[in-house]
Amino acid sequence: MELYYCAILVLNLLLGAVGAYFVVTALWGLKRPRPIGHFSPRYRFAVLIAARNEEKVIGPLVKSLLAQNYPRALFDVFVIPNNCTDDTAGAARAAGAEIIEPMAPVRYKGDALRQAADRLLAGGEYDAFCVFDADNLADPDFLAEMNNAFCSGAMVARGRNRSKNPTSSWVSACYTIYFDMFNLFFSRARENCGLSANLIGTGFGVRASFLRELGGFRTETITEDVEFFAQCAAAGERVWWVPRAVTYDEEPDSFRLSMTQRRRWCSGSMEVAARYLPRLGERLALRPRWRELDVVLFFLAPFVQALAVLPLGMTLLLAVLPGGPGLLPLLAGAAAWLVLSYGAATVLALLVCRRCGCMERGMAKGIAAFGLFMASWLPLQVASLFRPATSWREIGHGRPVAVGKAA
Numbered sequence: 001m002e003l004y005y006c007a008i009l010v011l012n013l014l015l016g017a018v019g020a021y022f023v024v025t026a027l028w029g030l031k032r033p034r035p036i037g038h039f040s041p042r043y044r045f046a047v048l049i050a051a052r053n054e055e056k057v058i059g060p061l062v063k064s065l066l067a068q069n070y071p072r073a074l075f076d077v078f079v080i081p082n083n084c085t086d087d088t089a090g091a092a093r094a095a096g097a098e099i100i101e102p103m104a105p106v107r108y109k110g111d112a113l114r115q116a117a118d119r120l121l122a123g124g125e126y127d128a129f130c131v132f133d134a135d136n137l138a139d140p141d142f143l144a145e146m147n148n149a150f151c152s153g154a155m156v157a158r159g160r161n162r163s164k165n166p167t168s169s170w171v172s173a174c175y176t177i178y179f180d181m182f183n184l185f186f187s188r189a190r191e192n193c194g195l196s197a198n199l200i201g202t203g204f205g206v207r208a209s210f211l212r213e214l215g216g217f218r219t220e221t222i223t224e225d226v227e228f229f230a231q232c233a234a235a236g237e238r239v240w241w242v243p244r245a246v247t248y249d250e251e252p253d254s255f256r257l258s259m260t261q262r263r264r265w266c267s268g269s270m271e272v273a274a275r276y277l278p279r280l281g282e283r284l285a286l287r288p289r290w291r292e293l294d295v296v297l298f299f300l301a302p303f304v305q306a307l308a309v310l311p312l313g314m315t316l317l318l319a320v321l322p323g324g325p326g327l328l329p330l331l332a333g334a335a336a337w338l339v340l341s342y343g344a345a346t347v348l349a350l351l352v353c354r355r356c357g358c359m360e361r362g363m364a365k366g367i368a369a370f371g372l373f374m375a376s377w378l379p380l381q382v383a384s385l386f387r388p389a390t391s392w393r394e395i396g397h398g399r400p401v402a403v404g405k406a407a
Helices: 002-030 058-066 088-095 109-123 142-151 170-193 208-213 224-234 255-286 290-307 309-320 327-356 364-375 377-386
Strands: 045-051 075-081 128-133 156-163 204-207 239-249
Touching: 002 170, 002 290, 002 309, 045 058, 045 088, 045 109, 045 142, 058 075, 058 088, 075 088, 075 109, 109 128, 109 208, 109 224, 128 142, 128 208, 142 156, 142 204, 142 239, 156 170, 170 239, 170 255, 170 327, 170 364, 204 208, 224 255, 224 290, 255 290, 255 377, 290 309, 290 377, 327 364, 364 377
Parallel strands: 045 075, 045 128, 156 239
Antiparallel strands: 128 204, 156 204
16 A cells, blocks of 8 residues: 555656646746847748638738738748638639649648648748748738848747637637747747747748758648657757747637647647657757757656546545545545636636736636636547547638737
């Protein structure tokens, strides 16, 4: 029995240590980041948008890109329609984009990006590439801010994601709070520490010279953004966070669609971790730095979260064993823990909304439900650990909201 208690204690200490690391690192997000300098337009951009059945939303994105506060001669917008059953290509062309038709089958978004980038890299016309999702809208200064980052020395940079439909449902409100929290306590914190932001999501840029070093976009998983981040980390390249390069993203309105989307994220992140952690671990062993350790812990985090159910299960088993404390104290403790955790999530959501300026009418439902939203990550992580999602499932979009109206 004592050995059993020790095992539970060790597991809790290990999980607690990882959690404490992310909490302490997050505190750096409270510091104002050092601004990136302003430079005259220098970089010529190729903007890539892989699109599958996005006829309803591709036009507004293309128009928001063509309206950039950046010399029109220094960027081109390319849409890569793939596996479409609607007129995505026609809508994109009507909005002013150039079309790149894939020459080979496209399984995942990464396949479309690879084919387009290979073709454009061969031409040598572009200094950098930016990648968007088809349901995005781009802030008018996005390319100008990416130019500033690259002129300041960045090889890879990601912008700040915001929601374009923050109050359409409690689910979209929770997404808004979640991404604002991630911007503040992960990306901003790491920029302040000199660590690497990650590329989860959309709205990122990469210099053509570095992309050539990587051999182009060579991703093979259902989460091409996470995999590309792992490739950058394995190459020793830091991802800069550029908060003034803003992308507006459409969030799911329904909890069912949210679970489908996040299940893919969880499964893809675990698959990428399984593929790249050995390489990242070798890099950490050869060059033990905080940046390498932080990336390794980031990729370990989904497994740590999934394994968090082990101490709970072991404690439950202990309670029903002969000589155990019984179920009543366990249930009372679990109820108290749930109440405290839900309350803490609600307070955190409120603070994030106030800090990030999204305390608009309609966000109260997201604040109230944020504890449920965060708790729902646990079953998704556990399910992905034992039965990962292996195929991309379409998430329907349909909100062509103007940038000026986005939160």
